[in-house]
Amino acid sequence: MKAFGDEDTIFEDMDILNPNEQTYQPESLPEREVELDQIHSALRPATMGSTPLNLIVYGQSGQGKTVGIRLKTNQLQEYADDSDMDLTVVHIRCKGMDGSYHVLTHLVKRLRETRLGPGEELPSGHQRKTLLNMVIENLEKVGGTVIVVLDEIDAIGNDDYILYELPRSNPDGVRLSLIGITNDLQFRENLDADVRSSLGEDEVRFEPYDANQLRDILARRAVGALRDTYFEDDVEDYQHLRSEILSDDTIPLAAALGAQDTGDAREAIRLLFRATRFADDRGETTVAEAHVREARDFLETKAIESGIQTLPNQRMLALMAVTYHQVHDDTPATTTPIYTQYKTFCEYVDVNVLSNRRFRDRLNDLADTNVLNKRQGRGRGDENQYSLAVELDTVLENLPKKSERLGDVATVLRERV
Ligand SMILES: Nc1ncnc2c1ncn2[C@@H]1O[C@H](COP(=O)(O)OP(=O)(O)OP(=O)(O)O)[C@@H](O)[C@H]1O
Incomplete structure (x- = not known):
């Protein structure tokens, strides 16, 4: 057994190569000079006693959007600390929060913590309107310039009440600015025109490296x-x-x-x-x-x-149906026998059966994410063929294990090998 402290290492400071943003924040982003200047321009009014502009930052994953915003807001915070400017920056990750309700709840907690220190509880059991009023009340108590960063803002989903109401909430004595960050390019397109014009006073786009x-x-x-x-x-x-x-x-x-x-x-x-x-x-x-x-x-x-482990039920059943054919060595299989097998599984598991058409969409989703191989049918009436794009063992090991009905089907598949 290895003992801690005995090994040599080629690392000087391992954290710097850790991709997790919480572990390491780069001090400069030379590849993003242009984008950082645009963010700078939106935040600069804060240094002139005015309100920083609302901003939408968008671009695909891993483009430095979050670290870019952190870098510029940290710089502004340093400036504020040096020049006795009253600035509060609240950075909230919306992922997993599912709607305005949760984001407002977290915002109340974070604003209270700014005033009262850590340990504040999440408020619960309030209506959205009441929560919004609590946010406004806390913003007014915090005062000065407040920048609220909503990271992964698209996770708010359809319940986007906060995006309508917060930009027009006008808390007394507060210069409030909202920054939304998203890697869902469609999100920006789909925003209501009013929200887009109030939230996206400025927009910064990060192109792929x-x-x-x-x-x-x-x-x-x-x-x-x-x-x-x-x-x-x-x-x-x-x-x-x-x-x-x-x-x-x-x-x-x-x-x-x-x-x-x-x-x-x-x-x-x-x-x-x-x-x-x-x-x-x-x-x-x-x-x-x-x-x-x-x-x-x-x-x-x-x-x-x-x-595979996190596939939604219908896609999981579609994968299981293809796996069934692979286990019986008759792949690639065409859509009809896969669909027949899928229906048998649905009946057993007691979930609704998708129409043939929607089922084919699920198969194509699995092909798009490289779980299945798809061979396109050549002409009219010639069906697509599907087979596993991943080792059979890998699929079997990652199918549900719990003793629910889906797990039962998976167990039967494993036993057939
Ligand atoms: N120009 C850069 N120099 C050094 N590291 C960078 C640079 N750009 C991004 N990174 C690093 O890449 C990782 C991802 O960056 P970041 O979280 O800012 O991406 P993002 O655009 O916000 O992505 P997502 O939309 O997936 O959240 C982080 O570890 C970050 O430190």
Whole structure:
């Protein structure tokens, strides 16, 4: 058994390569100068005794939206502290909150904490209108300039009362600004025109990083995180990176893989972090291309596993029906026998049966997320064929285990192998 403290490590400061935003906040984002300037312009009125502009920040996942807003609001907070300006920034993650009610509840708690210190309880059992009044009352008690950041604002969903009411709530003696962050590009399009014009006084769009930008980002994170890794002449780009730990191809490969889909910095950093941990845990002193490939396979499998585990019921049943055919060795199967099997499972599990058409949509959803392979029918009457795109064992291991009826079906499938 390994003992803590006995191992050598190639890490200087592991946190810097951790993709989790709570663990490490970069101090600069040179790839986002333009976007940071736009955010700066929206916040600057606060330094002139005026109200900062409401702002919508949008762009796909892992583009530095959250860290960009944190960087600029932290800078503004430093300025405020130095110049006796009264500024409060409240950052709320809306994900999982499901509607205005929860967001308002959290906002009341956070504003109370600003005044009274930690330990405030979530208010419960109030109507939305009452909660909004509590928010306004607390804003007035906090006073000064208040910036409320609603991160992952799209999670508010259809219950977007707060987005109508808060921007026009006009609390007395408060200069209130709202910043909404979203990676759901459709969300902005679908906003009611009134909400969009009040919330999106300014808009900042973060375009996906390209592979060169991802190389620079990885190089900066690696320099802080790894031993014997530095920038020559203090020039902080990939071309000036020197490292005794990283092989020449390691960062280019992680950047290229990260750029492949959506230029996502989180994905690229996660790959390099995982690859480096593989090497370090084995006591190796070099992180090579092979570690990055191993990390890619590992993370892909993990993503697929958790994707299967969290499938909604109907998609889970569709997957089980395809799995049934795979277990009986008659895949790829066409839609009709898969649908017949699906209906049998539905009856057993006692859930409503989707129409053939909607069922085919569910199969296509599974193909879009790379759980199934789809072979398109060639002509009229020629049905699509589906088979598992993932190892049979991986699917079977991640089907429901609990002794509910879905779990019973999964158990039967496992036993048939
Ligand atoms: N230019 C950059 N330099 C260094 N690290 C970066 C850069 N851009 C993003 N990151 C890192 O990538 C990760 C994701 O960034 P962030 O959370 O800001 O993305 P996001 O655009 O808000 O994504 P999402 O919409 O998925 O929340 C974080 O670990 C962040 O530190």
